[in-house]
Amino acid sequence: MNVIYVLIPLAIVIIVVALVLFFWAVKKNQFDDLDRQGHDILFDDDKPQDK
Amino acid sequence: MSSCYHCNEPIPLDCRLTIQVNGENKAVCCTGCQAVANVILQGGFDGYYKYRQSSAEKPVEQANQPDNLYQAFDAPSVQEEFVRIDPTNQQHAADISIQGMHCAACAWLIEKYLTKLDGVDSIRVNLTNARAELLWDNSTIPLSQIFNAIKSIGYLPSPFKISQIETEYKNISKNYQKQLAVAGLFTMQVMMLAFALYFDVIEESFAYFFRWISLLLSAPVVLYSGLPLLTSAYRALSKGSVNMDVPVVFAIYSTFIASAYATYSNTGEVYFESATMFVFLLLTSRYLEHLVKTKAAITSANLLKLLPIVAFKLDNNTVSTVHANELKIGDIIQVKQGEQVPADGKLISKHCTVEEAQLTGESLPIDKNQGDIIFAGSLVHNQIIQVEVESVYLNTRLAQIAKHQERINQSKSPLANVADKMAKQATISVLFLSIATYLGWELLGENGLWFAVAVLVATCPCALSLALPTAISAASNALKVQGVLIRESHALEQADKLKVIAFDKTGTLTTGKFSRAQVHCSEDINQDELLKIVAAAEKASSHPLATGFADIDSSSIKLESVETIAHQGLRVSIDGVEYTIGSRSLFSRAERLLPNARWQNAQIYVFRQTTCIGAIELTDELKSSSIECMQELPTQKVILSGDHSLLVDKIAATLGIEFHKGLTPEAKRQKLQQLQDEYGSVAMLGDGVNDSIVLATADISLAMDEGAELSKYKADVILLNSQPIGVAKLVKMSQRLNRILKQNFVWAIGYNALALPLAVFGILTPWMAVIGMSASSLIVVSNSMRLLKR
Numbered sequence: 001m002n003v004i005y006v007l008i009p010l011a012i013v014i015i016v017v018a019l020v021l022f023f024w025a026v027k028k029n030q031f032d033d034l035d036r037q038g039h040d041i042l043f044d045d046d047k048p049q050d051k
Numbered sequence: 052m053s054s055c056y057h058c059n060e061p062i063p064l065d066c067r068l069t070i071q072v073n074g075e076n077k078a079v080c081c082t083g084c085q086a087v088a089n090v091i092l093q094g095g096f097d098g099y100y101k102y103r104q105s106s107a108e109k110p111v112e113q114a115n116q117p118d119n120l121y122q123a124f125d126a127p128s129v130q131e132e133f134v135r136i137d138p139t140n141q142q143h144a145a146d147i148s149i150q151g152m153h154c155a156a157c158a159w160l161i162e163k164y165l166t167k168l169d170g171v172d173s174i175r176v177n178l179t180n181a182r183a184e185l186l187w188d189n190s191t192i193p194l195s196q197i198f199n200a201i202k203s204i205g206y207l208p209s210p211f212k213i214s215q216i217e218t219e220y221k222n223i224s225k226n227y228q229k230q231l232a233v234a235g236l237f238t239m240q241v242m243m244l245a246f247a248l249y250f251d252v253i254e255e256s257f258a259y260f261f262r263w264i265s266l267l268l269s270a271p272v273v274l275y276s277g278l279p280l281l282t283s284a285y286r287a288l289s290k291g292s293v294n295m296d297v298p299v300v301f302a303i304y305s306t307f308i309a310s311a312y313a314t315y316s317n318t319g320e321v322y323f324e325s326a327t328m329f330v331f332l333l334l335t336s337r338y339l340e341h342l343v344k345t346k347a348a349i350t351s352a353n354l355l356k357l358l359p360i361v362a363f364k365l366d367n368n369t370v371s372t373v374h375a376n377e378l379k380i381g382d383i384i385q386v387k388q389g390e391q392v393p394a395d396g397k398l399i400s401k402h403c404t405v406e407e408a409q410l411t412g413e414s415l416p417i418d419k420n421q422g423d424i425i426f427a428g429s430l431v432h433n434q435i436i437q438v439e440v441e442s443v444y445l446n447t448r449l450a451q452i453a454k455h456q457e458r459i460n461q462s463k464s465p466l467a468n469v470a471d472k473m474a475k476q477a478t479i480s481v482l483f484l485s486i487a488t489y490l491g492w493e494l495l496g497e498n499g500l501w502f503a504v505a506v507l508v509a510t511c512p513c514a515l516s517l518a519l520p521t522a523i524s525a526a527s528n529a530l531k532v533q534g535v536l537i538r539e540s541h542a543l544e545q546a547d548k549l550k551v552i553a554f555d556k557t558g559t560l561t562t563g564k565f566s567r568a569q570v571h572c573s574e575d576i577n578q579d580e581l582l583k584i585v586a587a588a589e590k591a592s593s594h595p596l597a598t599g600f601a602d603i604d605s606s607s608i609k610l611e612s613v614e615t616i617a618h619q620g621l622r623v624s625i626d627g628v629e630y631t632i633g634s635r636s637l638f639s640r641a642e643r644l645l646p647n648a649r650w651q652n653a654q655i656y657v658f659r660q661t662t663c664i665g666a667i668e669l670t671d672e673l674k675s676s677s678i679e680c681m682q683e684l685p686t687q688k689v690i691l692s693g694d695h696s697l698l699v700d701k702i703a704a705t706l707g708i709e710f711h712k713g714l715t716p717e718a719k720r721q722k723l724q725q726l727q728d729e730y731g732s733v734a735m736l737g738d739g740v741n742d743s744i745v746l747a748t749a750d751i752s753l754a755m756d757e758g759a760e761l762s763k764y765k766a767d768v769i770l771l772n773s774q775p776i777g778v779a780k781l782v783k784m785s786q787r788l789n790r791i792l793k794q795n796f797v798w799a800i801g802y803n804a805l806a807l808p809l810a811v812f813g814i815l816t817p818w819m820a821v822i823g824m825s826a827s828s829l830i831v832v833s834n835s836m837r838l839l840k841r
């Protein structure tokens with residue numbers, strides 16, 4: 001059971017990493033428009049288009 | 052009847068327009084739709100039609116708008132206000148608001164179409180706010196071309212400056228998101244550890260370690276995520292009052308400190324998970340509430356641009372469109388009824404009525420006489436006026452006021468106010484009760500702290516405070532999808548108590564597009580000439596009937612003067628002869644003769660000096676959802692129309708409802724008040740400038756999105772697709788909302804009432820209280836979310 005002394009701190013580290021990522025996402029305005037992004041996959045170009 | 056490929060509106064019978072889609076011909080309803088659809092299809096964006104969730108808005112007829120509409124936005128002096136220029140690479144950036152966006156497909160279309168243009172570096176469309184952030188290279192493409200491109204695919208762009216309040220709201224949102232993430236993730240960990248501690252699934256030797264880890268994990272939740280609660284409680288206390296957050300903060304921090312002490316001294320019990328879960332749940336409800344508030348703020352900001360940017364300058368009887376910024380002192384500008392005055396100035400016209408609500412907050416119209424000062428931002432009520440400019444743009448009174456205070460309507464619904472008051476009284480009694488519980492248990496020789504905390508948690512009106520905002524935001528989101536935009540939430544709460552619903556006719560129940568059914572004229576004038584005179588005069592008017600003459604070329608006629616007779620018509624002079632054009636009420640002026648009996652049904656009468664020389668009958672069609680709307684509404688329905696003709700009778704008969712016709716705006720208001728006295732709550736649907744007074748009087752006002760700015764400015768609810776069926780949807784949703792609210796309140800109050808005695812007598816421990824409270828909140832939230840379903 002002593003492995004718990006490693007696993008719990010490890011879990012905390014992972015959470016801190018997740019939070020840092022989330023804070024970064026908030027800072028980059030990723031959560032500004034939640035109505036739209038879910039639909040974006042529909043609009044991916046089916047065939048390669050020339051711009 | 053088939054419907055238009057682009058906007059889904061029914062196609063007029065005599066329309067033969069088509070477009071090519073994948074080799075097939077599809078019908079469209081007008082040249083506007085045809086042009087837009089062609090641009091979209093030729094650009095290779097047919098995906099838009101495949102994936103859109105709602106039909107497009109009918110584009111504005113190209114002919115009705117001048118080509119150089121956006122030219123004014125290219126001037127550096129104009130751009131100074133809303134464009135940011137990157138000093139290193141001269142890249143321009145601006146925020147613009149886009150009208151007519153309804154679903155993700157629209158946002159996609161705009162982004163794809165614009166990034167194909169040379170010189171547009173990037174565009175990010177935000178569907179939630181109906182805004183876009185644009186980056187472009189001004190030396191390659193002027194802004195007006197970008198705007199024209201947006202217009203060519205059927206949307207209306209306008210420059211926009213994000214207000215201070217919005218930026219502030221956005222920062223608060225971001226903070227909430229971060230605090231929620233911290234609270235959520237750490238609470239999960241703490242709860243996991245707490246589970247092990249409570250149920251003794253771990254060996255004794257680990258318990259000490261688990262407690263310290265719990266302390267470590269809950270510290271950021273309580274100290275960082277709990278900040279909004281702490282500051283709000285502190286603010287209330289420092290003002291010598293209490294709010295809901297005071298007992299909450301007491302509960303959280305006493306639990307945390309006592310648990311921390313227990314950990315440190317390795318005695319007694321710890322309740323870290325109760326404290327963190329409490330913070331998380333409360334924060335969730337605060338965030339939801341904040342979202343509702345932000346949404347309301349953004350909607351009203353999009354609707355109301357503070358100053359009209361474009362002005363109509365008058366030079367030797369020709370009207371030119373310029374930016375308000377380019378006006379100079381001494382210039383003469385023309386402002387139509389229902390529009391805002393773009394600059395401060397002296398009134399040249401003899402007389403007019405304006406509303407200075409934006410400046411004074413007083414919504415009653417004020418009479419102004421020749422020589423009086425008209426302030427920028429005033430809404431012109433009943434006339435086309437001419438104003439000599441005295442101060443321009445940033446020097447106007449309105450801009451000065453705006454600089455000092457950027458304010459926002461924070462109207463609270465009556466229900467929310469009652470809830471607030473109740474919560475305040477409850478809060479004080481809860482604080483006393485928990486102190487009493489603490490003392491009681493201490494006297495009995497027990498540690499009273501946990502019982503007092505259990506009381507604080509059990510009585511926390513968390514579910515209660517979630518009940519209203521979640522239900523309202525779910526209901527207004529569901530309605531928005533159906534094309535009904537709620538601006539004031541009281542409309543949503545009270546629509547089910549409506550007794551009478553009053554409708555304007557033209558533009559509300561009917562399409563408001565008039566066509567001439569019959570033209571009568573006396574012997575001394577021929578029909579063409581008569582029509583030309585009327586068309587020339589109506590060009591200067593924004594009255595709905597004027598649309599019936601848009602197709603007549605009247606360039607050969609020069610108007611020498613135009614004057615509006617309030618609510619009755621227009622007086623113009625042509626080659627020194629005075630013509631009066633207007634409604635039947637003109638006959639009441641003593642000098643006029645009654646018309647020929649066979650002209651009874653006309654809407655427009657034309658007088659040369661004092662003799663009636665002609666009359667014109669116009670017809671308009673019912674909107675597609677009008678009949679269905681009448682069938683679905685359970686309340687009394689009545690038409691209040693300014694039209695006096697038999698058209699009203701005919702439409703009322705088709706719809707099977709009561710009507711009052713030939714009402715002036717003032718008479719409409721009186722009629723509505725009569726209805727209010729007689730039956731109770733009355734709603735009004737209107738679209739025109741002439742409805743603005745009656746809309747302000749109604750208990751709930753609904754305006755058409757296509758209607759005049761003035762009517763939208765007043766309305767509680769805006770029907771985005773301009774179909775009257777929206778009011779039936781509103782009533783139905785309101786009934787559902789009130790049912791859900793009642794369930795929520797009964798549940799939340801019932802839970803608190805039940806949990807309180809249990810907590811006082813120590814049966815309910817803090818962790819049970821927290822789980823009970825969270826379950827109760829979850830039940831309330833999921834109950835509210837049922838409103839999202841159709």
